[in-house]
Amino acid sequence: MRSTEEVVESLRQALVDVGIVLPSLCVDPVTGASEEPFALVELGRCNVRVADRLASVVRGERPPVGAHAVDARDGRVGEVMGHVGGSVQLRPVAGGREWDCPQVSLAAARPEELMRARLRRTNHESVRP
Numbered sequence: 001m002r003s004t005e006e007v008v009e010s011l012r013q014a015l016v017d018v019g020i021v022l023p024s025l026c027v028d029p030v031t032g033a034s035e036e037p038f039a040l041v042e043l044g045r046c047n048v049r050v051a052d053r054l055a056s057v058v059r060g061e062r063p064p065v066g067a068h069a070v071d072a073r074d075g076r077v078g079e080v081m082g083h084v085g086g087s088v089q090l091r092p093v094a095g096g097r098e099w100d101c102p103q104v105s106l107a108a109a110r111p112e113e114l115m116r117a118r119l120r121r122t123n124h125e126s127v128r129p
Helices: 004-017 048-059 111-126
Strands: 068-071 076-084 087-092 099-102 106-108
Touching: 068 087, 068 099, 068 111, 076 099, 076 111
Parallel strands: none
Antiparallel strands: 068 076, 068 106, 076 087, 087 099
């Protein structure tokens, strides 16, 4: 049987692997110091974006909420905002109007694609009067 600390660390790494950080994740200090054979795990608090991403991962949605994806139909890069039926709702990098993309037309955004989309947005904003 693994120790509670080992289980907490395993959970922490599994969450990090899917892009989720729970800063308050730890062994509950009260039950950890008691004679109980199994201490409780304190999941702590998180903001609503992290909670939404966690729910998406638990539901097995691919890509999960908060991930970045490319709409293969036109090459737009967006952040996954939700799943409805067979479509994924994407929002342009750095904000804007969402659009629906069929699940089959999605690809994971590579780091360089995400960087280009952010740079395009920054450049667009810098030329505004």
